Amino acid sequence: MPITTEILTVGDELLRGDLNDTNSTWLAARLFGMGIPVRRIVSLGDDLEPLSGAIEQAIHRGGLVVITGGLGPTDDDRTTCAVARAAKVPLELSNTTLETLRARFASAGYPFTPNNEKQARFPRGAMEIKNSRGTAPGFLLRVGDARVVCLPGVPSEMKAMFDDGVVPLLAQDEAHPAAVRVVRTFGVGESQIDHRLQGLLEAIDADPSEVSLHYRTSFPENQVLLVVRGVADPGATLERFEEEVRRRLSPYVFGVGDVSFSDAVVGALKEAGAKVALAESCTGGLAGDLVTRASGSSSVFELGVVTYSNACKHRMLGVPEEVLEQYGAVSSQCVEAMARGVRDLAKSTYGVAISGVAGPTGGTPEKPVGTVWFGLAHPDGVSHLVRRFPWVHDRQRIKQASAHVALYLVLAHLRDGTDPFEGRWEPGKGGRS
């Protein structure tokens, strides 16, 4: 059943360019994955007039319009009012929503100001979509053939509400909802992926009218999606897809489906009954943050030490002063000593170390900004690796990529020697760059 689907994101901050609109990208991908292609994405400001005009047009076209943003308590959030006006229905106060809001504020110890009451008003006939993470509830309103879905603009709230509250309603309308399988990779660029996956659909004997292949980047990860549409049993096709992609992109694949990078690392450690300890310098703690994004990471991670100064690298991790003087902190010798030091301190299976030049200052001709060394101490010895990231002068991206590399080394070692960074990594005593 083809329907006209639009996404409308609301907020003056979008039109001022203060905020990049990631909500529409996420929603478009979700809807596309469900077999509901989006025809148009529109961003508007908080002015009532153009907002209700655009919603009225979308209602007139029928189909589905998903709106995010403009549900806040302040006067300049006007989405609910605009929907009511476009649908020509009054706003009504929901007493149950009001009580829920009051209770939530009370338990958090925040004062409930009069403008918060606004969030308990909905257009007549709307069905509330609960928000378990924030104060702004959403709603779904049917107007003739059209369905208007309103969600808050805070991405984490919007995503949870869409998946939990909206997807079940939309899925009812689909005879064979699209099936998607996502293969997640790290350490390989999109053009390399494209090169390695040439002819994939022919290789898995997929019917081009039923399947499509897509790439998606979520820095520093790259994803490959296969979408199967209008088929009663897409399972066999998805299996062949996954197997073939794994074959061609091994060892860059870290997970399939709803598995985050942290989940993959923590899961592999748990399965092996192993633990990891971290010695960080330029990443400042980001590798520890990354591993602890997975719930339950406490069973595999007990200790991280962020030694930002040379003195602390020596005092806390036992890096010899001669190493720091002769080779510097950004060197194979230093990361190997850091990795050994933190492994000994934590009495863990693995010790991983990171030391590099995140920039924008501090680079030299020999060690330019983006040069990062990694050390891995494991039960059989210690290894090192250097990466030179080309995103010079983007400090946080260098940190993010480095945190991923550090944890990927553990994953690769757990997989028994698969090498995600061919030729730039030597699992042994010495090492080459």
Next chain:
Amino acid sequence: MPITTEILTVGDELLRGDLNDTNSTWLAARLFGMGIPVRRIVSLGDDLEPLSGAIEQAIHRGGLVVITGGLGPTDDDRTTCAVARAAKVPLELSNTTLETLRARFASAGYPFTPNNEKQARFPRGAMEIKNSRGTAPGFLLRVGDARVVCLPGVPSEMKAMFDDGVVPLLAQDEAHPAAVRVVRTFGVGESQIDHRLQGLLEAIDADPSEVSLHYRTSFPENQVLLVVRGVADPGATLERFEEEVRRRLSPYVFGVGDVSFSDAVVGALKEAGAKVALAESCTGGLAGDLVTRASGSSSVFELGVVTYSNACKHRMLGVPEEVLEQYGAVSSQCVEAMARGVRDLAKSTYGVAISGVAGPTGGTPEKPVGTVWFGLAHPDGVSHLVRRFPWVHDRQRIKQASAHVALYLVLAHLRDGTDPFEGRWEPGKGGRS
């Protein structure tokens, strides 16, 4: 001269959610900074029909429409054709452009295929906008009162062409570009800000036809913007605005203008000649990541210790085993001992500790998910604070907010006792929740 300005981004990949549309964000910010507010941003696919329809409507509304994408050599790039159709003019081959393209291909050693000729065709009357970085030239077309600007979708090409080729044309029309001042806050919600800033424009005696007030959230921070338009000297108004906002929102303001949270914390430490050390548990290293986002943070931050297990809290930071047994790791006693321990280890001015329940599991009736304790060891003693974050079951947001709170405690102490968390924080020996 108020004009209606729209941005139109073109490409099927945008509607599938494969690519986040950063072009429109960048263009909107550029135009806003030039005093040309954008009224609407639309993303469409590569289909000719809806594309030319949308352009025709924009032309009908008059003003300016900036289009990016769909200028490539392949058949599915249809923007030029859509503009010609909407403007009701034919396409014409530009021989000079054709020669430039041929020469460029020859010098790069690429074959010039027939479809490349497509990029030398423009709607009749268009002015070419040169592309020094790629093959697709852009163009500007005047249709009645409307101006249509077409640029390629590759961000680096688009940005250079906009700044070099489009800005000079648009700037002619503007006498006084808009001036913006941003006040950055942490620890106060948007509805509280709104409440405290009621009547602000009257208080600073601002002319409502020239100034506007806006809020912006960049979790976990909130910002207040004042925009002054069409005024030769906006300085005095911006000064009064900043002073009044500081008065009303103190002590939540951490910076004004282009100052990140990390910049503010690192800057204040530098100014005081002080250093901070971090003892993290539930944040896993995120507070260390946060402080090291500022370049130059190495002069104020030397050591972070992530003690995720109780054993490491005892062994690394000297938290007494009796404290862990009697009160648990999520307690005032534990964070005070952690803060003291890491301050001693690092020999730093401040030691900050974080221990809480990030969830989604591990909560109890006394210590539900979102309960986080903070300890601050300083030259005069040690203090503690508890926060109960209402974003239950969003592990990463609890971590983010906690990392901010931890560093804010240092900032507040450096400011000589200002208290960002009224009533929930006791700077002294004991403490209350």
